[in-house]
Amino acid sequence: EAQVTQNPRYLITVTGKKLTVTCSQNMNHEYMSWYRQDPGLGLRQIYYSMNVEVTDKGDVPEGYKVSRKEKRNFPLILESPSPNQTSLYFCASSRGGDPTQYFGPGTRLLVL
Amino acid sequence: AQTVTQSQPEMSVQEAETVTLSCTYDTSESDYYLFWYKQPPSRQMILVIRQEAYKQQNATENRFSVNFQKAAKSFSLKISDSQLGDAAMYFCAFMEYGNKLVFGAGTILRVKS
Numbered sequence: 082e083a084q085v086t087q088n089p090r091y092l093i094t095v096t097g098k099k100l101t102v103t104c105s106q107n108m109n110h111e112y113m114s115w116y117r118q119d120p121g122l123g124l125r126q127i128y129y130s131m132n133v134e135v136t137d138k139g140d141v142p143e144g145y146k147v148s149r150k151e152k153r154n155f156p157l158i159l160e161s162p163s164p165n166q167t168s169l170y171f172c173a174s175s176r177g178g179d180p181t182q183y184f185g186p187g188t189r190l191l192v193l
Numbered sequence: 194a195q196t197v198t199q200s201q202p203e204m205s206v207q208e209a210e211t212v213t214l215s216c217t218y219d220t221s222e223s224d225y226y227l228f229w230y231k232q233p234p235s236r237q238m239i240l241v242i243r244q245e246a247y248k249q250q251n252a253t254e255n256r257f258s259v260n261f262q263k264a265a266k267s268f269s270l271k272i273s274d275s276q277l278g279d280a281a282m283y284f285c286a287f288m289e290y291g292n293k294l295v296f297g298a299g300t301i302l303r304v305k306s
Contacts (some may be wrong), residue, residue, distance in 0.1 A: 086302060112292045122286055123197070123296035124238075131291075139293065173294075180226045180288050186237035 083108045085185035087172050093191045094162055102157045102188050104172030111177040113155040117141065118169040118187075127170075128156055131177075162192045195220050197287050199297035206275045207305050213260075214270045214300050216285030223247075225289045227261065227268045232282040232299070243282070244268065270304075281302040 085106045094100055107114065109172040114129040116139075126139030130149040144166055155174075159166060169189050173182040196219045206212035218227070229241040242250045244261050251259050256276075260269045273277055285297040 084216045114211075114294075115291065116294075116296075121281075121298050124294070125296070126293055129291070154212065173231065173238075175292055180242060180292060181228075181243060182292065182294060187236045189236075 083183070085172055085174050085183050087170075087185040087188050089188060090186060091189050092109060093193065095193050096163055097161050099158050100106045100190075102159075102170060102172075102190070104155045104157065104185060105153050106155075106172075106174040106183070107153065108174060108176070108183070109152065110174035110183075111152070112175045112182075113149065114139070114149065114182065115145070115155070115157050116171045116173065118171065124171060127157070162190075164192050166190065167192045195287055195289060195295045197295050197297040199285055199287055199300050201300045202298070203301045203303065205303045205305060206272070206278060206279075209274055211271060211273045212302065214272075214277055214283050214285075214302065216268045216270070216297055218266050218268065218285075218287045218295075220266070220289060222289050225287060227259075228286040228288070228294070228298075229257070229259070229268075229270045230284045230286060232284065233277075233278075234281075238284075242270065275304050276296065276303050277306060 116124040
């Protein structure tokens with residue numbers, strides 16, 4: 082089944098404790114992206130990647146890092162999480178030239 | 194910067210009736226894409242419908258259709274014969290280039306039986 086997977090789905094952590102949210106897609110998509118969803122703000126792009134080893138900042142990249150060492154994986158790294166990073170996070174992927182993005186199930190993060 | 198505005202935070206509709214969700218956007222480009230995504234309580238993002246700006250014909254998907262007014266930069270979603278399963282948050286989204294989606298704040302749709 083074609084899908085985007087994210088792990089973990091739920092995470093409670095404390096301020097300053099490094100964490101990684103994994104994202105993987107099995108559709109051989111070139112493009113991958115991370116969004117965060119906050120009430121009243123919709124979804125906002127954090128980082129995106131056009132292909133392996135090619136990443137760039139989105140609209141809200143502060144406090145986040147990403148890497149794209151393999152085509153299928155695009156992990157989101159929070160080096161020192163803070164309470165304002167409490168949010169619902171989505172990974173998405175799409176094929177080059179196709180604007181339709183396929184979303185993962187979301188990861189709900191609470192930073193205490 | 195591109196912006197997407199959904200002016201209705203909440204809407205209600207009676208089962209089997211029709212409801213229209215509004216969306217406006219701002220861009221200076223002529224080529225772009227517009228989307229409506231549905232987010233049920235499971236939080237999964239589900240693509241409802243997509244419209245290419247160069248197409249004059251409004252997109253339709255079964256009970257879902259759009260009214261795309263390019264000059265007015267308006268992109269409303271009409272849901273016909275509303276069903277209980279249509280209850281969800283609906284997001285309007287815009288894509289100009291680079292596969293970056295810009296989302297509106299969302300509209301919560303409640304369906305009454």
